[in-house]
Amino acid sequence: MKLFENTNTPTNLMDVVDTPENGPIKGYVHSVESFGAVDGPGIRFTAFLQGCRMRCQYCHNPDTWNIGVGEEMTADQVLDDAERYKAFWGDTGGITCSGGESLVQIDFLLDLFTKAKARGISTCLDTSGNPFTRDQPWFGKFEQLMAVTDISLVDIKHINSAEHKKLTGFGNENILDMIQYMSSHNCDMWIRHVLVPERTDYDNYLTELGDYIKTLNNVQKVEVLPYHTLGVKKYHELGIAYPLEGIEPPTPDRIKNAEKLLHTADYTGYKTWKPGK
């Protein structure tokens, strides 16, 4: 498999997800994790949905890139599996959809979150925003999705669009547009930023990002995620060249610096946050 082999996959999910007239929508699930304590508020059951178009240089899940592969599951199957762990969720936990990029499968995601809310399960969307568009019918689905999403974890890969493109293969205009939508529509979110030496760890960009986040509403938490090398093994297994070969995780000093510039300590809403407010 080559790094960019799958960038020509269709942009419209319906082209790849076959929805039978009489059956429930199926999603392509890469894997599930019963114990996610850092994938949103509380303990969460995380479904990693298959497929992502971005090719972030530091991506630690390259095995989730391909679209239209993975285990086919219905929303109810995912939720039945998840609900076995309900006793661990307390009053903040629930399910998270991560990826890949969850929004690639927006039809399935909408079905899943709608049914989750009907079962009283808290929903959390982990996204990079890359599929976001104001074009219909996608945007209409997104608006419906936000109505059944308790909180979103939005990963801003880079505040500068040109740098974003270098890092991920795509610009960030539509991503910032999605965040604007969330900010103005009472959608709670955590903003996350992966700190990568020689890629994102520059004071000017961090300052710019920090200033940008300040303009947003509904931000419950801002997190700096230090780049780690746990994904390297997967690249080797998949036979893909690792773009960040030789780059070490950031030092504790640089992490502190980034936290300062992003004003992470100012965002404390997450401490008392409860779903379904």
Add this chain to the structure above:
Amino acid sequence: MKQLDKTETNYWEGFNGGNWQSEINVRDFIQQNLTQYNGDESFLAGPTEATTTLNNQVLNLKKQERAAGGVLDADTNVVATITSHGPGYLNKDLETIVGLQTDKPLKRAFMPFGGIRMAEDALESYGYKPDPEMHKIFTEYHKTHNQGVFDVYTPDMRKARHYKIVTGLPDAYARGRIVADFPRIAIYGIDRLMADKFNDFQHIGDGEMTDDVIRLREQVSDQYRALGDIKKMAASYGYDISKPATNAQEAIQWIYFGYLAAVKTQNGAAMSVGRIDTTIDAFIERDMKRGLINESQAQEFIDHLVMKLRMVRFIRTEEYNSLFSGDPIWATLSLGGVGFDGRHHITKTAFRFLKTLDNMGAAPEPNITLLWSEALPEGFKRYATEVSITSSTIQYENDDLMRTEWGTDYYGIACCVSAQPIKDGVQFFGARANLAKAILYAINGGVDEIGEKQVGPETKPITTDVIDYDDFMKKFSVQADWLADVYVNALNAIQYMHDKYYYEAAQLALKDTHLDYTFATGISGFSHAVDSISAIKYGKVHVIRDEKGVAVDFKAEDNDYPRYGNNDDRADEIAVWLIKWFYGKMNTHHLYHNAKLSTSVLTITSNVVYGKNTGTTPNGRQKGEPFSPGANPAYGAEKNGALASLMSTAKIPYHYATDGISNTFGVTPNTLGHDDETRKDTLVNMIDGYMHNNGMHLNINVFNKETLIDAQKHPEEYPTLTVRVSGYCVYFADLTKEQQDDVISRTFFEEM
């Protein structure tokens, strides 16, 4: 303080009265005098100057002990009894709680009653020369427990022991696992307890001297004498404990004298402290109301008691240490729990015990066990998880489950994880049967795969390329029948001889005369047995044999067969079935003292030794590789994350394994959350969820694998790094290299 009149009523002034006054009933004392605490840890006091000075002294002694190869000093010619040694101190002027096992700190006592050879071997392995006179006495003039057992063992029992399908039998040391009701001494004083035992004695039997009556009359006589000896021993430290304690310091001291008598006379694998927190708290509360002590003094008493519990030592042989390494004595201390009336038993003193880990640094003993219930107050839950995150020293056990199963809310943890009614319950401890090996016996027709000798019953070995499930199960049943028979009957012999030659008079003097007994058994290689059966059932297992026809390797054609540890019912049902099935087989046998059978899925560190002596198993575990500890899934079997793994363990029915179902959970701090508060929240929710699903026991280790690897290379930089292994806590530096490797290679749940 005003001088009290020496009548019980005056000793008890300031306590709420109740049944406990007219009969020995510690539970009622607690019920009447419980002061719940619902706040957080902010009231706690740091160490006093005396505590820090004494603790530094202990840490220094520990360092010297390590430098000396593990033993600092040992008796070679004084047989340990309650009164064998004069008083010993760390620093008499600073200690608020006194008493040592021998006359010097960390000096190990000579305890030959379990077996003279074991006692001598232990001394010799540390370079001490046992007194030949002792040898003469305990071989020519006085029989030991060990000799008694070997006088009656059958050839099959010796074989099962030799080929290690049964390992860890307490046939050369004390069986342990008795939780004495130590608070009795503080509440009633020794005289009252002696009077009670005398009264019981007079009513044992009606003169018809049957075996049972003779045995019990002799035992109660021994108990009575032991109580007198405890009084004498206390007197040598300048304390008269014949009457109830008059203040908190005395109460703690009285309780400790009881415990000291136990560890002076018995070298059981487990020497539990039991459940003393609420009783001590009642005395502290009374003193505080009277204006006698402040928080700092209360904490100092608790610190000094815990310091003493950290100093208890036994001398062991190398073979024993390889089973249970790091010098554990399981001074298991149970905290918390909930009463039948719905009130939780979290007092300020439960907090004070946890605070000792902060005031004196992390340490493996006492083996702190939280009797957890969803009904415990949030402040305590969060403080406990904070202590877990910083020191990995706590184990959590399901109070809701145990209270219901045992029918009492006054039970304590004996040994590592087993519950025991404190007032009137006793457990006969007994090692483990290796079910993973029994599976290989089924395949190899009863031939041991390592020794290549006929050990189990001679059945037709499986000779087909692919193992047929039905054929295998028939043969497995034959081998398991034999194993249950040999194992249970070896234990019958052991418990009989232990009563006869190494009776726990001091501990049993502090319990009711008429007791309920449980007959503890255990299973090792559990997850490997389950996965092997699943592999045979679902995976089409091919056998690879050596030139003698003994199966030495296996290959599953379909390697995606269900594995225990994924919340997959297909595998988990096998786990549940296996427990009930083997329990049923053991339960067909006569059990000593009409005890009730119980079993366990816990291995302590012995999973390493058991694995070492077991060949390659059908689930792909290679010959010699450690078993997973306790009821943990096999290494690498878990694919759906931590909770799926916990849910599999939680399905094992506690009713059949009331001795404990141990799960050791390792997790990195960053997996629990990216900040301290989130980490605590996560742990609280995780433990609540596990217990809610009937999970029984959880060891929680929070650290990074890198820390352990570094600690292995530079032990001197991590002198107090503690880890929880199955059922106990140990200094990482005190584990053998193999066990350290095992801990490092265990599943650590990590975020990706």
